Amino acid sequence: MKFITNVTAQAHDEFVKQSPLNHLLQSSTWAKVKDNWSSKIVGVTNDDDELIASSLVLIKTLPLGFTMYYAPRGPIMDYHNQDLVGFFFKEFKKFAKKDHALFIKIDPAILVESSEPVISNLKQVGADWLGLTKNMSDTIQPRFNAVIYKEDFSEDNLSKKTRQFLNKAKRSEPIVEIGSISLIPEFCELMRKTEIRKDISLRNAEYYQKLLEQYPQDAFITLTRINLGKLLSNYQADLMKISNDIDKITNNKKLKAVNLEIENIQKNISELSTIIKEHGEVVPASCELCINSGGAAETLYGGTDITFQKYYPSYLTWYETINTAFNKGARTVNMGGVENSLSKDDGLLRFKKHFNPQIEEYIGEFNIPVNGLLYKLSNLAYNRRKHKK
Incomplete structure (x- = not known):
């Protein structure tokens, strides 16, 4: 040797x-x-x-x-x-x-x-x-990681609850874009909001750009935007249709249910109108940055604007990130580290488990x-x- x-x-x-x-x-x-x-x-x-x-x-x-x-x-x-x-x-x-x-x-x-x-x-x-x-803080790299294997992953294999969250996200007029450097401004906006919410300090735009430039074929950003304007139009159309049909209802029980539905739609219209005035009609809601290295993909950074969490954008962003990584040749996708305690109270661990990872201890x-x-x-x-x- x-x-x-x-x-x-x-x-x-x-x-x-x-x-x-x-x-x-x-x-x-x-x-x-x-x-x-x-x-x-x-x-x-x-x-x-x-x-x-x-x-x-x-x-x-x-x-x-x-x-x-x-x-x-x-x-x-x-x-x-x-x-x-x-x-x-x-x-x-x-x-x-x-x-x-x-x-x-x-x-x-x-x-x-x-x-x-x-x-x-x-x-x-x-x-x-x-x-x-x-x-987790005792080591430079986390000892416990949530790793998804390609052969174990499909939408059909996800739990009923996870599929429901994905379907809600898909019905919320999402715009999912897989891209690179052009998405950095919106990516950084979401990362800053995540840093503030979690009281942590992560990286800056220069660092994210460096990752994308150094791995031009293998690194990508998944960005989920929500078209609030279109979502508002959908609610308004639903309200008009139900209002036009309500006079035809004679059953008191059914009428009560329809009136409750109208109240919910009106509430959504009011909330959306307020949010659109503040944020605009199309908003970035969730993001991930992932790099595939020789078949082993790593999700390095991700963020969410919790203003829009009722539309479940994080579930859709992760789902699309995982699928994209596998389509790019990855055999595994590491969702990142989890706390060593594996506590049931760990919200991050509970979220990651929605995607059926194996929890690996190194x-x-x-x-x-x-x-x-x-x-x-x-x-x-x-x-x-x-x-x-």
């Missing part, structure tokens, strides 16, 4: 896409997104010069000239091969030491259920396992000390820096 410090982007990407550990964050292009870090691609070849391990490595400068190495959702290799794991990290640590790295952080997307020999092999190379952490993070003397101090400094973000 031979350790390679200059694996080409093409060779790396081809290797990653063939691996069951394939992930967007290990694509070579991810380094261009995270351009505030330096980066390298390292790997191992066998005696036939075939790549058998590879990793995109992001490099963060630390105080006093030291560095931290991070392989997001990597490295990519057969972690059950003890000889390969041992050789890779032995040589990787030598390489990182020349760059004054204090430690190497890794978090491969390996399921807990098959992790015992992997953890053992990594510990044999000196890895410090952070364990099965309890909170083994989490490992730190491989490079400078053993300074590792504990450097890890403490790193954790402080992480929690300040």
